[in-house]
Amino acid sequence: METSLASTQTVTKEDFESLLMDSFVDNEPMEGAVVKGKVVAIEKDLAIIDVGLKTEGRIALKEFGQAGRDGTIKVGSEVEVYVDRVENAMGEAVLSREKARREESWVKLEEMYNKGERVEGIIFNQVKGGFTVDLEGAVAFLPRSQVDIRPIRDIGPLMNVPQPFQILKMDKRRGNIVVSRRAILEESRAEQRSEIVQQLEEGQIVDGVVKNITDYGAFVDLGGIDGLLHVTDIAWRRVNHPSEVLSIGETIKVQIIRINHESHRISLGMKQLQADPWEGIEAKYPVGAKFTGRVTNITDYGAFVELEPGIEGLIHVSEMSWTKKNVHPGKIVSTSQEVEVMVLEVDPDKRRISLGLKQTLANPWETFAEKFPIGSTIEGEVKNKTEFGLFIGLDGDVDGMVHLSDLDWTKPGEQALDEYNRGDIVRAKVLDVDVEKERISLGIKQLATGDEKDASGEGLKKGSVVTGIVTEVNDGGIEVRIEGSEMTAFIRRADLSRDRNDQRPERFAKGDKVDARVTQYDRKTGKIALSIKALEIAEEKEAVAQYGSSDSGASLGDILGAALKDREKK
Numbered sequence: 001m002e003t004s005l006a007s008t009q010t011v012t013k014e015d016f017e018s019l020l021m022d023s024f025v026d027n028e029p030m031e032g033a034v035v036k037g038k039v040v041a042i043e044k045d046l047a048i049i050d051v052g053l054k055t056e057g058r059i060a061l062k063e064f065g066q067a068g069r070d071g072t073i074k075v076g077s078e079v080e081v082y083v084d085r086v087e088n089a090m091g092e093a094v095l096s097r098e099k100a101r102r103e104e105s106w107v108k109l110e111e112m113y114n115k116g117e118r119v120e121g122i123i124f125n126q127v128k129g130g131f132t133v134d135l136e137g138a139v140a141f142l143p144r145s146q147v148d149i150r151p152i153r154d155i156g157p158l159m160n161v162p163q164p165f166q167i168l169k170m171d172k173r174r175g176n177i178v179v180s181r182r183a184i185l186e187e188s189r190a191e192q193r194s195e196i197v198q199q200l201e202e203g204q205i206v207d208g209v210v211k212n213i214t215d216y217g218a219f220v221d222l223g224g225i226d227g228l229l230h231v232t233d234i235a236w237r238r239v240n241h242p243s244e245v246l247s248i249g250e251t252i253k254v255q256i257i258r259i260n261h262e263s264h265r266i267s268l269g270m271k272q273l274q275a276d277p278w279e280g281i282e283a284k285y286p287v288g289a290k291f292t293g294r295v296t297n298i299t300d301y302g303a304f305v306e307l308e309p310g311i312e313g314l315i316h317v318s319e320m321s322w323t324k325k326n327v328h329p330g331k332i333v334s335t336s337q338e339v340e341v342m343v344l345e346v347d348p349d350k351r352r353i354s355l356g357l358k359q360t361l362a363n364p365w366e367t368f369a370e371k372f373p374i375g376s377t378i379e380g381e382v383k384n385k386t387e388f389g390l391f392i393g394l395d396g397d398v399d400g401m402v403h404l405s406d407l408d409w410t411k412p413g414e415q416a417l418d419e420y421n422r423g424d425i426v427r428a429k430v431l432d433v434d435v436e437k438e439r440i441s442l443g444i445k446q447l448a449t450g451d452e453k454d455a456s457g458e459g460l461k462k463g464s465v466v467t468g469i470v471t472e473v474n475d476g477g478i479e480v481r482i483e484g485s486e487m488t489a490f491i492r493r494a495d496l497s498r499d500r501n502d503q504r505p506e507r508f509a510k511g512d513k514v515d516a517r518v519t520q521y522d523r524k525t526g527k528i529a530l531s532i533k534a535l536e537i538a539e540e541k542e543a544v545a546q547y548g549s550s551d552s553g554a555s556l557g558d559i560l561g562a563a564l565k566d567r568e569k570k
Contacts, residue, residue: 037095039077047073049081049095057081057095105138106172118164118184123155131155133165133179140165140177149185193264196225200266202256205273210250218242220254220268227266229254236271236310238296277310278351285311285343285353290360295337303329305341305355313353315341320357322364322438323397333357364396368440369433371395377447382424388476390420392428392442400440402428404472405479405490406527409445412471413479413488431527443527460487460521460528465535470512473505480514480530487528491516495531498540503533 037051046058059081073079081095112119121133123142130143142165147155158181165179200206200222208220208227217230231242239245246252258267285291285307293305293313302316320332333339345354372378372395380392380400389403404413407420420426428442460466460482468480468489477492491514496503508514517538520529 035081035083036078037081039073039075039079041075042073047079049079051081051083051095059095105136109135109138109167109177110170110172113167113170118166119179120162121165121179122162123159126155135165135177135179138177140167140179142179142181146180146182149182149189190264193225196223197259197261197264197266200256200259202259204256205253206256207251208254208268210246210248210252213242213246213248215241218246220252222266225264225266227254227256227268229268229270233257233267233269233271236274236277237306238304238312271310277308278348281311281348281353282346285313285346287343287346290340290342292338292340293355295333295335295339298330298333298335300328303333305339307353311353313341313343313355315355315357319344319355319359322358322361363435364398365433365435365438365440367396368394368398369435372430372433374430374432376430377427378430378442379425379427382420382422382426385417385420385422387474390417390426392426394440398438398440400428400430400442402426402442402444403490405488406431406441406443406445409448409488410486413490414472431522446527460518462518462521464518465515466518466530468514468516468530470508470510470514473508473510475505478505478508478514480516482528483513489528489530491530491532495519495533498533498536 035051037049037057039047040050040056041048045060047060048056049059050056083095109119119135121135121140123131124134125132127141130141131147133140133142146168147158152158163181164184165181166183167177168180168183169176169178171177206222208222210218211221211226212219215231217228217234219226220229229242229246231239234242234245252270253273254268254270255272256266257269257272260266291307293307295303296306296312297304300317302314302320304312304314306312315329315333317327317329320329321327324332339357340360341355341357342359343353344356344359345352347353378392378394378400380394382390383393383399384391389401389407391399391401394400404417407413407416426444427447428444429446430440431443431446432441433439434441467483468491469483470478471481471488472479475493477490477496479488479490481488493503493505495516496505496507514532515535516530516532517535518528519531519534520527522528
């Protein structure tokens, strides 16, 4: 009996110790946890908190916020605190009300972040790159770019004021929270824009305030939503930059041209409120009439001239000068210059007017033809030298050409051409002036005296047949010297044969003799034109007339054969 009782007492003692140790382990708060504690005493500005540890912990009353200042925290009050350390060097528990509040806030903020809800916070400090925000105990970072829709200079009015924020990012492990005030404003602005857009209609005339000016137009505030007034819709006339007409802060009347309800973009116009100057344009600016205008813009292809506000016409580069070809328009006219122009074409549908500048000036070829009729003698400078002749500078900035065949009576064209150089001053006779094709033909050999000019030329006349000796061959034809004289003439490629396949200059060689018909001879100028083709056609007509007819039954070959035999006999 004694042994059994002793055994029972021993077991009971061990079990009791085990249960006691288990109770300490289960009830002992762990470090890093938020637990409930009880205020057991208040000493000056400290609250003594019992959280079930071996010793109490001390927390400054200011950590309890307003409750600590107004005396709400008193002995017996229950509070939630954060166990930082179970025991420090002094044997006291290290507790924190701030960290407890922060832990509470994190749990609440995570829930709101996952639901996409707004949170309320207070901007209380400025740091590098932005600001710090108190979210009921948790500290968040507000980047400077997320403060407002537009850059804000003075943050003062926004400090220490409760306001909504949107959580952009949370990282509890690092203790980072990033918030945005801008997202809230943009959302509110989008709602407001949507309401305003619903009240607007295309064609409606409204008042707006110019908020911003760019190179391509101006942004106008229509009372909570901006519209774009493009530079081309400011006025009917050309506006190089919106600042010429508008200024920031100015109130203007505009018409709504287009509304995009999806993007909330609004296009505005000012010129639409004015009368269209293009109405009845054809009657106002008839083709052929002359007007004075101001050069507003110069491009590579021409110059724009303002005839009246809102009405511009284009002088194409080809219509700027009679003589200056391939020259930039800026070398002929300058911006803001007053010029006289002629209306060449009007297209009211495309809103285009074609103008001419040279048409208001005298045609230099017509002037030259009046001043220097055919047969006149002129003097000019050799402007250019080519393989087929010389170009001579004449009065009125026009050029005349002396062909190889008109350089000398006795020398071959290429040999005579070698005697001339650019810059030489020469005299020549006017042989022909073609105003439409803007060509002037000159001759130097036609100024030769009677001794230099072969007298055999006196017997030449149009229609006569001559024999020529080939002196030069080039791609354009052949040059021949008329047998029995020193007169030369040029037979063009098209006049070398009636058959197109034989119209090849390379068929001939220097020294060959050819028969040709005189198609033109000017005794006064000495200009002669020959054609082998004309001779062949004339001989064929003569053969048909003499040796057969279309109803005689003879073929053309038979007829020409008989004609050739008769010619050989002669």
